[in-house]
Amino acid sequence: MIVSVASGKGGTGKTTVAVSMAIAAAPVTLIDADVEEPNANILLRASKHDATDFSVPFPIVDPLRCDYCEKCAEFCAYNAMIVLKGLKVFAAPEICKSCGGCILVCPKDAISEKPRKMGLINYYSRLNVNLIEGEINVGEAVAKPLINELFRRLPEGNDVIVDCPPGSAHSVVESTRSADFVVLVTEPTPFGLHDLIEALKVTDSLKKPVGIIINRSDIGDDKIEILSKEKSIPILMKIPYSSEIASKYSQGIPPAEFSDYWREEFIKLWHNIMEIV
Amino acid sequence: MLFAISVLENKPDSNLDPTFGRAGAFVIVDSDSGEIIETINNPNVNAAGGAGYATAQMLANKGVKAVITGSLGPNAYNVLNAAGIKAYYNSGYSAVDQVAKDFSAGKLKPIEQSLGRGRRHSGNF
Ligand code: SF4
Numbered sequence A: 001m002i003v004s005v006a007s008g009k010g011g012t013g014k015t016t017v018a019v020s021m022a023i024a025a026a027p028v029t030l031i032d033a034d035v036e037e038p039n040a041n042i043l044l045r046a047s048k049h050d051a052t053d054f055s056v057p058f059p060i061v062d063p064l065r066c067d068y069c070e071k072c073a074e075f076c077a078y079n080a081m082i083v084l085k086g087l088k089v090f091a092a093p094e095i096c097k098s099c100g101g102c103i104l105v106c107p108k109d110a111i112s113e114k115p116r117k118m119g120l121i122n123y124y125s126r127l128n129v130n131l132i133e134g135e136i137n138v139g140e141a142v143a144k145p146l147i148n149e150l151f152r153r154l155p156e157g158n159d160v161i162v163d164c165p166p167g168s169a170h171s172v173v174e175s176t177r178s179a180d181f182v183v184l185v186t187e188p189t190p191f192g193l194h195d196l197i198e199a200l201k202v203t204d205s206l207k208k209p210v211g212i213i214i215n216r217s218d219i220g221d222d223k224i225e226i227l228s229k230e231k232s233i234p235i236l237m238k239i240p241y242s243s244e245i246a247s248k249y250s251q252g253i254p255p256a257e258f259s260d261y262w263r264e265e266f267i268k269l270w271h272n273i274m275e276i277v
Numbered sequence B: 001m002l003f004a005i006s007v008l009e010n011k012p013d014s015n016l017d018p019t020f021g022r023a024g025a026f027v028i029v030d031s032d033s034g035e036i037i038e039t040i041n042n043p044n045v046n047a048a049g050g051a052g053y054a055t056a057q058m059l060a061n062k063g064v065k066a067v068i069t070g071s072l073g074p075n076a077y078n079v080l081n082a083a084g085i086k087a088y089y090n091s092g093y094s095a096v097d098q099v100a101k102d103f104s105a106g107k108l109k110p111i112e113q114s115l116g117r118g119r120r121h122s123g124n125f
């Protein structure tokens, strides 16, 4: 079973929920798909036991063969091939999608591919939670291929929890695409409601079963509960504001680790999701 | 020497467009005669991505040696640099003939570098 934990924006407690659920459901694999700012391990506090480079194929032009015909630049739908006549031909790394098309269209056979390192895949383990974390290099604009690669690294047969990137952009689509169930973490505020509605558009379009977790459930209004009734989406858990959760969180300790009560609650949550799926 | 000015519309008496990669059009001027050689539509106005790269590439292949615009992204800056083209700054929406005069009089400041792209800081947990 793959369960993705997502939220409309950052700061809702998404990672706290993902890590707590992983600790409760262990043994389990946890994927940190927020490759621009991975932080699940701040709460898991595991030591790294392995890391591999993540590279993509990248076109390199041989200036001795190139005659500046511009066929590659005309072909590239992303405007990634730059031809400066008589001077230089090169691909723009932040834009190139590694499609390999320019190599095929070059009449002079001047383009070849070399791996270009875009980031790292890190492996951690603690409390029977195996964390696979993607970390994209600063400045790389395309998170999608790295997120896809994380899903290819999944061990067979293991249950998987995915800590999705915030927002409802492409990377969220990428990290919920193969999920059996999506948990949406939100807060009972107008912003929380707005972001929840945006996130539901993504999950609706992917036709995924969803459930809601309301964090800091005692601070706001009841609009989220009304929405959940209207759309018959279950509210799986409510986490009221607690100074204990907040202070442990600031030390990097998630509720399921320091509190028996919350560990039980997250175990119940996990069984609950298994029944729905 | 030829220089290009980013402009809002494809006509000789247009005004400066403060953007570069997605500028509406370009006016190309010969600095020796002060004459406008050409006005060209920018085909990259609605490009999905890489507008800065493509626009810089287009101007480089037109043989211009300087561009005047309001701002320059890192991509466009790098291509202009690789092609040996200098960029100069002009603010606001000044008229083309004024911009060209100021440039010829050496009144415009060169754009020395572009700001890099920042990293997302959401504090998301
Ligand atoms: S298609 Fe090949 S020969 Fe033509 S400009 Fe590109 S790299 Fe050079």
Ligand code: SF4
Residues within 6 Å of the ligand: A059, A075, A076, A077, A078, A079, A080, A081, A091, A092, A095, A096, A097, A098, A099, A100, A101, A102, A103
């Ligand atoms: S590999 Fe594809 S995206 Fe990259 S420069 Fe070549 S054609 Fe463009």
